[in-house]
Amino acid sequence: MLQLQAIREHKEEIIDALKKRAIEATSLIEEVSRLDEERRALQTQLDATLAESNKLSKEIGMLFKSGKAQEANAIKVKTGVLKEESKKLGETLNQTAESLQAALYQIPNVPHPSVPAGASEADNEEVFREGAIPDLATDALPHWELAKKHDIIDFELGVKITGAGFPVYKGKGARLQRALISYFLDKNNEAGYTEMQVPHLVNEASGLGTGQLPDKEGQMYHVGEDDLYLIPTAEVPVTNLMRDELLNETDFPICYTAYTPCFRREAGSYGAHVRGLNRLHQFDKVEIVRIEHPDRSYEALDGMVEHVKGILRELQLPFRILRLCGGDLGFTSALTYDFEVFSTAQDRWLEISSVSNFETYQANRLKMRYKDEQGKSRLAHTLNGSSLALPRVLAGILENYQTKESIQIPEVLVPYCGFTHID
Template sequence: MLQLQSIREHQEDIITGLKKRNIDATSLVNEIVQLDEKRRHTQAQLDNTLAESNTLSKEIGMLFKSGKAQEANVLKKKSGALKEDSKKLGDLLNETAQSLQKLLYQLPNIPHESVPSGSSEDDNEEVFREGNVPVLHDKALPHWDLAKKYDIIDFELGVKISGAGFPVYKGKGAKLQRALISYFLDKNSEAGYTEVQVPHLVNEASGFGTGQLPDKEGQMYHITEDNLYLIPTAEVPVTNMLREEILKPDEFPVRYTAYTPCFRREAGSYGAHVRGLNRLHQFDKVEIVRVEYPENSYNALDGMVEHVKSILRELKLPYRILRLCGADLGFTSALTYDFEVFSTAQDRWLEISSVSNFETYQASRLKLRYKDENGKSQLAHTLNGSALALPRVLAGILENYQTVDGIKIPEALIPYCGFDTID
């Protein structure tokens, strides 16, 4: 969430910045500024009324002590009127503050200066590419056919149990899935991230804290009776571990990693691009989360990008990195790099990771702060990334490592799997 002081002082810069998202925020920014003026004016009126009421209360007490009951009773009537005024002003202030908060939730983060303009994902900027695309045999198959051929993932059984988008992993498929989770967690731990296990259900405050609410409410599974949400990513519970905290200097940088299943409704898409593991309602992901001093957050973002690169190099998967344009940028992000692995059998790129810097946007919602050298509270910067999302990594491995005789296992995963081939 953008801070009110920043909006007041940099209205034109914010409006200009949001044009990268193809958003004309002029009317929304103006409405926020006007409503904030009303809030501040109402607060000043309330403060003056309360101060006058307190002064009268002291005068009334002194008059009664002096035996001037008649004069005191006159002032009591005035004091009663002031109390009524203060209640009305307090109600107006609360109503105005709530309306202002709703408007602030509608304003997305300002894109970083390096974010390219654009109108769709076609305008994302490729900034890096690495790895050789393997040449497959003539009868190479997409992963959904490989899964059926080797009986390692059962999509139909998942439909029977839950519905489309809930696959059942079997035999070596289940072991490979578990191996990837352990491998990713180990790589993240070696890089200095502390592993945590977190709840898979979060409350409304957590959803608002990281920006899933109200922006992505329709994509989340909601348990209405308890007003809890199934997490769309581990980013939500992990980052909310620090909600309303004031961090000490020796706690920086904060680095966490967590494995969780993720749940997304993902309704309305059909076709080959969402077949098999390409898009699911439930999938596994290993996440990395960082909290940094503002001056170090973009160095930290570069470090996260290099970390994800190192994992993909070990897996020997061909991949590329995109800097997302304004139109494709997430609501809360200032800068995002997407990693995509090349699926040889599908002849297309599959997104497997997003690494983002939210600057102070999430911290403002979370009230996540630190004390600067002058003892003043400042908002920290939050970052997160997938390291990695499993379904499309698994799809890439199955398709790119397939041979006539079976599917080879990447060398880095063999110690975790206990086997080197699926056949």
């Protein structure tokens, strides 16, 4: 959620910057401004009424104490009127505040100056590329066929017990998954991220805090009976750890990493591009989250990008980094870098990590603040990134490391797996 003060002070700049997202926000922003002014006017009116009422109440107290009950009762008539008045004003004020909130929820974050304008992923900007694309045999297989050939992932079995998009990992497939999780967590720990184990279900307040609600409830599994949501990413529980916290400057940076399964309904996405591991309802991911001082958040973002780079280098997977254009940028993000691994057998790039700076957008909803040198409370910056998402890394490994008869295990993973190849 954008800060009202920012909208008051930089209305034109914000409207202008949002054009990069290929949206025209003028009317929404104007609506917010109007409601904001209305709300403040009502608040002032209500405050004055309450002030008057408070004053009279005190007088009544004094009069009763000195035995002047008759005078006191005379004033009571006045306070009765004021009470009616403030009740009405309060109701109008609440309605206006709710409308204001609703309008604010509809405005996405303002893109960072470096974000290229654009309507779709076609306008994303490649900023980095590394790693040789392996020269595979012409009959190289996509991962879903490799998975079947080596009997390491069973999609049909998942369909039987749950439904499409819930694969069952078997034998060395399952062990490779576990190896990847441990390896990622170890790398993140080494880089200073504190490992956390968090709940996989969250309440509504958490979903609102990181911005999955109120807009994207269709993407989350909802447990109606208990009104809880299955997490679509560890970002939600981990970032919400600091919700409603008032931090000190010396607390920064706060760096967390967590492994969790992620649950996504992915309503309406079917077809060839979602085959195999490309898009799942349940998948594993290791996430990194940072809470930063506003002055250092972009430095931190660069650090996170370098960190993820280092992991992909060790895995020796060919990858590229994209700076997302406005149209492809997530609703809450100010700047996002996507990492993509080249899947040789599918001849396409697969997104495996997304590293973002949300600036104060999430912190504003989360009421995540810190005290600055002057003792003023200010909003912190939140960042997160996948480090890394398992299925597509697995797809990349299977496809890029395949030989005629087996799949080699990347060297760094061998100590974690306990085997050197899958045959």
